[in-house]
Amino acid sequence: MKAFFKSPTLEILLIQVIFYMLLWLFAIDWAWYVTPGILLVLVPILVISRISEWLSETTPVPAKYFWILRASIIAPILSALIAALFIL
Secondary structure (H helix, E strand, C coil), rough: CCCCCCCCCHHHHHHHHHHHHHHHHHHHHHHHHHHHHHHHHHHHEEEHHHHHHHHCCCCCCCCHHHHHHHHHHHHHHHHHHHHHCCCC
């Protein structure tokens, strides 16, 4: 199946934003806990990955990994901002 967008990162971002928006719409209590929890897990993973990338000369990790990780960090923040503006 051919991807609609050139980059799968954008597709992943849109899917995650839809998921988080549904969470904010139907389970606000859960969203208050899941959104910071996801960020508390993903931000240190990104920092540790970048440090290990910087320390090693050659790394088998593709650059797409870092873009997807950044999109996964942006998605809950974007959804929480949209929910704060329109839902709450």
